[in-house]
Amino acid sequence: MKAIVRTKYGSPDILELKEVDKPAPRDNQVLVRIRAASVNPLDWHILRGKPFLVRLMGFGFLKPKHQMLGADIAGRIEAVGRNVTQFKVGDEVFGSGMGGFAEYACFREDKLALKPAAMTFEQAAAVPVAGLTALQGLREHGRIQSGQHVLINGASGGVGTFAVQIAKALGTHVTGVCSGRNLEMVRSIGADQVIDYTKENFWRSGKEYDLILDNNAGRSLLKPLRALNSTGTYVFVGGSAFVLPMLQQLILKPFYSRKNGQRNLGMMANVNQKDLAFLKELFEAGKVMPVIDRRYTLSEVPEAIRYLEEGHARGKVVITV
């Protein structure tokens, strides 16, 4: 089978499309014939081994542990491990794991869900990491409540386009922050208000929100906290300096909880079937529709990663296998 492979940490230039052995599923895994994958910032962090923290998270200290990249996939099951109980050969599934930029890959059954018939493989592959991050950031960590005022910073990217739609589906008033060229798109997916970050700083506007989901956290936690009301929650999921607010959060947490009712927390998405099923329900109810920016072929994965790395994708970047 064909797969995108690398043997060291580096830029997208080191990626090669190669002929490799088709994998065999372990007992709790299924073998998926991949029809589409999607690219996440996680892919270029693992490709480059940057920030260095990534290497300490089990991806390999000096050399990458995994030669193949690609977390999010959708496809058809071709074989099942002997302990697999939920899926059978022929089922169409979507979910997340490792090695998705390939014709075949093995995934744990508990990281997959059945693909709705009305969802294309490309749409399904766009969902897992970005959709789950948005959902868990808002619902589990943000404790979102109907009627709240919610701000999504980075509303036009992979996570942001899901977050705007999910926050709207959960009955909140949504403000989306993005650059001027994306204002209309963010409004079209449900934002009640939009802010162009090139013209206005949302934390200085004087408006206070119940919940902020920040896909582009800066170096300081203090600025966004100014835009929260006294019991508001700030959830940061990403940004170029993600490690810095994470450290500040650990140090400042006791101070904030004592000083007032505000909460601030960083989060890591967790791939699980319950939340994949919830996203599937939102899609089937017509409340969430994956926004696909660009499509690339398997051989064009390096180009797709280069594009995402620029940091201005409009929704998701998809690989059609």
Ligand SMILES: NC(=O)c1ccc[n+]([C@@H]2O[C@H](COP(=O)([O-])OP(=O)(O)OC[C@H]3O[C@@H](n4cnc5c(N)ncnc54)[C@H](OP(=O)(O)O)[C@@H]3O)[C@@H](O)[C@H]2O)c1
């Ligand atoms: N913690 C987790 O588990 C987790 C999971 C998934 C992703 N993440 C992280 O979350 C972040 C977002 O992921 P993603 O998949 O949405 O990335 P993405 O698709 O690359 O989106 C990036 C978005 O950021 C926006 N942006 C760029 N500069 C901005 C600024 N100064 N202010 C506000 N928005 C700005 C861009 O909008 P414009 O083009 O309009 O500028 C673009 O739409 C990344 O840092 C990623 O690593 C974390």
